[in-house]
Amino acid sequence: MFGSKKISVGISDQVDTLLGKDTTIKGTILAKGTLRIDGNVEGDVTTSGDIVVGETGKLVAQIKARSATVAGTINGNLDIQEKLELLSSARLDGDIKVGKLIIGEGAVFHGACEMRNAGSGAGNISGVETVAAAKAKA
Numbered sequence: 001m002f003g004s005k006k007i008s009v010g011i012s013d014q015v016d017t018l019l020g021k022d023t024t025i026k027g028t029i030l031a032k033g034t035l036r037i038d039g040n041v042e043g044d045v046t047t048s049g050d051i052v053v054g055e056t057g058k059l060v061a062q063i064k065a066r067s068a069t070v071a072g073t074i075n076g077n078l079d080i081q082e083k084l085e086l087l088s089s090a091r092l093d094g095d096i097k098v099g100k101l102i103i104g105e106g107a108v109f110h111g112a113c114e115m116r117n118a119g120s121g122a123g124n125i126s127g128v129e130t131v132a133a134a135k136a137k138a
Helices: 131-137
Strands: 017-019 024-031 035-037 040-047 050-053 058-065 067-070 073-075 078-086 091-093 096-103 108-110 113-115 128-130
Touching: 035 040, 040 050, 050 058, 058 067
Parallel strands: 017 035, 024 040, 035 050, 040 058, 050 067, 058 073, 058 078, 067 078, 073 091, 078 096, 091 108, 096 113, 096 128
Antiparallel strands: none
16 A cells, blocks of 8 residues: 555566565476466576566576566576567676666666667667656657
8 A cells, every 4th residue: 555666577468477475486487378477497588479477586597588688686687579668676696688678766787788670780789778868759
């Protein structure tokens, strides 16, 4: 109620696979559709759909997905075909390949970024959009 501020983390309204906050998985996850992780994962995560990492999600993993929204912690590399959004509570230590990158105020990102379809080759970060820039457009 008052003073309780939940961050809405989601790409679509439907989650096909949910790993709860008290769940720990070591190994490979292969999924179709939207995958939400609120627990702990060590290994590889691949989905043909989207991935959502909630605030309690902690991954030490190599991740491949169409789009991703991150509010938790990831140690590992990400290969995201479309959009990666790092919310204010996100912490990402690893390299990323991405179509579009949105970094919220307060999010932490340590690593290299390679933009897809950015126009002038690898290493170009012109597709990066911060929350302040997005608000200025509105």
